[in-house]
Amino acid sequence: MSHETNTRNNGWRVCSSAFVALLAIVAILSPGCSRPANRPVVVGAKKFTESVILAEMGARLAREGGVESRRDDLGGTPALWLALTQGDIDVYPEYTGTITRQMLKADPPDLSEALAARGIRIGKPLGFRNNYALGMRKDTAANKGITKISDLRGHPELRLGFIHEFLDRPDGWPGVKRHYDLPQANVQGMNHTLAYRALVEKAIDLTEVYTTDGEIAQYDLLVLADDRNFFPAYEAVWLYRADLGDRHPKVVEQLRRLEGRISEPDMQRMNATVQEEKRDEGLVAGEFLGRVLNVGDGGQSSDGSLAGRLLTTTVEHLWLVVPSLLAALLVAVPLGILAARHPAIGRIVLAVTGVIQTIPSLALLLFMIPVMMWLVGKGTGAPPAVAALFLYSLLPIVRNTYAGLTGIPAPLKESAEALGLPAWAILWRVELPLAARTILAGARTAAVINVGTATLGGFIGAGGYGRPILRGIDKFDIPLMLEGAIPAALLALAVEGLFELAERAISRRG
Amino acid sequence: MFALNDVTKIYAGQPALGPVSLTFPVGRTTVLIGPSGCGKSTLLRLLVGLVKPDDGAVIFDGTPVSPSNARAVRLRTGYVIQDGGLFPHLTARGNVTLMARHLGWDHGRINARLAELAELTRFPLDGLDRFPQQLSGGQRQRVGLMRALMLNPDALLLDEPLGALDPLVRADLQTELRDVFRAVGKTVVLVTHDLGEAAYFADLVVLLRDGRILQQGSASDLWHRPADPFVTRFVQAQRGPEVRDNEP
Numbered sequence: 001m002s003h004e005t006n007t008r009n010n011g012w013r014v015c016s017s018a019f020v021a022l023l024a025i026v027a028i029l030s031p032g033c034s035r036p037a038n039r040p041v042v043v044g045a046k047k048f049t050e051s052v053i054l055a056e057m058g059a060r061l062a063r064e065g066g067v068e069s070r071r072d073d074l075g076g077t078p079a080l081w082l083a084l085t086q087g088d089i090d091v092y093p094e095y096t097g098t099i100t101r102q103m104l105k106a107d108p109p110d111l112s113e114a115l116a117a118r119g120i121r122i123g124k125p126l127g128f129r130n131n132y133a134l135g136m137r138k139d140t141a142a143n144k145g146i147t148k149i150s151d152l153r154g155h156p157e158l159r160l161g162f163i164h165e166f167l168d169r170p171d172g173w174p175g176v177k178r179h180y181d182l183p184q185a186n187v188q189g190m191n192h193t194l195a196y197r198a199l200v201e202k203a204i205d206l207t208e209v210y211t212t213d214g215e216i217a218q219y220d221l222l223v224l225a226d227d228r229n230f231f232p233a234y235e236a237v238w239l240y241r242a243d244l245g246d247r248h249p250k251v252v253e254q255l256r257r258l259e260g261r262i263s264e265p266d267m268q269r270m271n272a273t274v275q276e277e278k279r280d281e282g283l284v285a286g287e288f289l290g291r292v293l294n295v296g297d298g299g300q301s302s303d304g305s306l307a308g309r310l311l312t313t314t315v316e317h318l319w320l321v322v323p324s325l326l327a328a329l330l331v332a333v334p335l336g337i338l339a340a341r342h343p344a345i346g347r348i349v350l351a352v353t354g355v356i357q358t359i360p361s362l363a364l365l366l367f368m369i370p371v372m373m374w375l376v377g378k379g380t381g382a383p384p385a386v387a388a389l390f391l392y393s394l395l396p397i398v399r400n401t402y403a404g405l406t407g408i409p410a411p412l413k414e415s416a417e418a419l420g421l422p423a424w425a426i427l428w429r430v431e432l433p434l435a436a437r438t439i440l441a442g443a444r445t446a447a448v449i450n451v452g453t454a455t456l457g458g459f460i461g462a463g464g465y466g467r468p469i470l471r472g473i474d475k476f477d478i479p480l481m482l483e484g485a486i487p488a489a490l491l492a493l494a495v496e497g498l499f500e501l502a503e504r505a506i507s508r509r510g
Numbered sequence: 511m512f513a514l515n516d517v518t519k520i521y522a523g524q525p526a527l528g529p530v531s532l533t534f535p536v537g538r539t540t541v542l543i544g545p546s547g548c549g550k551s552t553l554l555r556l557l558v559g560l561v562k563p564d565d566g567a568v569i570f571d572g573t574p575v576s577p578s579n580a581r582a583v584r585l586r587t588g589y590v591i592q593d594g595g596l597f598p599h600l601t602a603r604g605n606v607t608l609m610a611r612h613l614g615w616d617h618g619r620i621n622a623r624l625a626e627l628a629e630l631t632r633f634p635l636d637g638l639d640r641f642p643q644q645l646s647g648g649q650r651q652r653v654g655l656m657r658a659l660m661l662n663p664d665a666l667l668l669d670e671p672l673g674a675l676d677p678l679v680r681a682d683l684q685t686e687l688r689d690v691f692r693a694v695g696k697t698v699v700l701v702t703h704d705l706g707e708a709a710y711f712a713d714l715v716v717l718l719r720d721g722r723i724l725q726q727g728s729a730s731d732l733w734h735r736p737a738d739p740f741v742t743r744f745v746q747a748q749r750g751p752e753v754r755d756n757e758p
Contacts, residue, residue, distance in 0.1 A: 411591055411592075411593075411595045412595060412597060414555075414560060414591070414595065415589070415591060415595030415596075415597070416597070417560060417584075418558055418560060418584055418587075418589035418591075419584065419589070419608065419609045419657070420581050420582075420584035420585040420609060421608075421609065421612060422581065425612055429608065429612065430597055430599075433597075433599045433600075434597070434598070434599055436599075
């Protein structure tokens with residue numbers, strides 16, 4: 001290794017340890033970072049209706065096993081797999097085809113042995129399959145004479161819309177395209193629910209469907225035959241941590257009661273009930289368990305009343321916004337002071353915080369999962385969201401602190417110095433009060449951005465207003481979306497108002 | 511009180527001052543005068559350690575001024591700049607008492623001193639709770655003076671204290687300022703570019719040009735015994751108003 005790279009590595013190490021130190025501060029300030037021994041059993045769910053319904057069933061069955069339990073919605077397969085292997089969640093419903101093609105990227109003769117090597121157990125099939133398939137409007141397909149996937153080869157003009165995960169997965173579009181030698185080039189990535197809407201509105205011609213999707217029946221779609229057997233079987237199973245069986249054998253016992261009990265029509269009906277009738281997933285799951293397994297609480301919703309839900313999401317949202325903003329203030333104001341005092345350091349500080357701001361918020365959020373896992377042992381929920389929000393809030397405060405301090409007229413600084421005040425007293429008694437209005441304006445910008453960005457916490461189970469928004473998008477349930485969007489907007493306005501008052505209080509003096 | 515021994519100050523490779531040697535007599539008023547850029551403000555900053563000499567030494571009360579004792583020098587020296595240099599976030603009272611509060615003076619002592627100074631500078635008591643923007647230029651200057659005198663310093667430095675005022679206020683304040691100087695009996699160093707003002711205040715006038723001392727002495731020395739043709743030009747350039755009575 002050359003000397004130059006050596007130095008650069010050292011520099012990088014210094015930078016990264018400083019970064020880690022910052023995150024540690026956030027971690028200390030953020031709630032729920034400790035990992036109590038008897039924490040509840042966490043059932044993970046992907047962000048689509050079926051997964052949520054199954055996870056609700058899992059949470060209810062775990063309660064039957066005599067422990068506290070809750071559901072955590074965590075985006076896509078990679079996030080769930082990471083959370084499961086790291087221990088953020090204990091169990092979640094998965095599909096066999098996804099396990100072999102996407103997670104293991106191999107087709108081992110003994111699936112449970114391959115998973116056991118990673119500390120994960122797999123249950124027996126729950127009974128139904130949810131295969132990938134390609135779907136079209138029946139009239140479009142009839143016009144073009146398409147009934148099976150191989151027919152697509154003669155229609156390169158078709159417009160395709162898939163979820164991003166399907167676009168990337170080897171068992172998704174790249175595999176189908178190769179297997180069938182398909183010519184289509186007009187392919188867009190979009191949300192699953194939106195793809196269905198687009199298909200119905202004829203904005204696209206073809207999308208991927210899951211064979212248990214309620215929408216297939218709802219929109220009367222044609223599922224193209226997989227005439228060359230590309231798609232593997234996707235049998236729903238429980239994936240759970242090996243240590244769950246040791247800690248809570250009764251929970252595993254209860255979960256396995258569901259094996260072989262859900263038929264494909266059952267699942268389709270439940271999906272459709274949630275999608276079309278906008279019923280709550282928990283209610284649907286509870287009704288099914290009550291009917292089939294004779295399990296306790298019948299159809300009671302785990303989500304409670306609207307007011308109760310609003311209170312919960314508001315408290316969750318504030319637990320994301322307030323700690324991250326306070327931590328950002330505690331770190332960014334000193335950084336701004338440092339930047340104003342030492343121009344060389346200042347350029348670096350402003351550049352680094354500026355770069356953080358350009359990272360897409362979702363990417364930063366996902367990046368924080370392993371980082372917070374390593375730092376505080378909790379990679380999902382509030383800690384990574386608070387860490388990401390903290391980083392986002394830095395720039396406006398650092399920049400305004402810097403601008404406020406460097407904008408103080410030189411004669412004033414000289415007057416303070418000539419009085420005989422020591423440097424810290426000049427900062428405290430003269431410079432910071434003079435820069436206060438500018439710093440406050442920075443904090444205000446940071447706070448409003450923070451309230452908005454915190455809705456993305458819904459992607460990693462951090463709760464808050466993002467949860468109803470994302471669930472609403474998935475179910476195309478507008479009232480549910482508004483249940484998150486309206487309070488988020490109101491909170492942003494309230495924050496604006498609060499800062500307005502603070503600014504007025506400051507400017508009343510002079 | 512203050513002395514400069516062969517002091518040189520260089521800014522951006524250009525000598526801004528010196529080498530200069532000068533002694534400021536205790537209890538007297540010394541006025542530094544000269545055209546803009548002659549180094550008179552730099553000299554004032556050197557005295558309280560706001561800038562460090564590149565060569566030579568600044569002496570305060572027999573001791574060289576260094577970064578380690580500059581704060582002690584400043585506590586014994588009041589400093590007033592043009593327009594007062596008041597902190598806009600503090601009231602007149604807050605500005606004047608800032609340093610005393612920082613040093614932990616008790617309320618009674620602070621208020622007594624404040625009342626004394628308001629009387630000395632003829633500052634209205636009801637103006638004490640106003641912010642600098644709410645005061646007139648002359649009042650701001652009085653606040654600046656009170657702030658400089660708060661700790662009862664041994665010396666008072668003023669950098670063009672009356673430069674920003676209109677002529678009538680300026681004339682009033684000149685009178686008051688001279689009374690104050692006489693009343694407190696301190697070592698005063700005042701910077702101005704106005705020879706009339708210099709003559710009015712000074713026990714000793716020091717004329718600077720391009721960072722060097724051209725002449726020091728009384729104001730009348732500069733008028734009647736110029737040491738250099740530039741002194742003559744500088745003195746004559748400061749002409750008074752030409753008012754002719756016998757216009758046709």
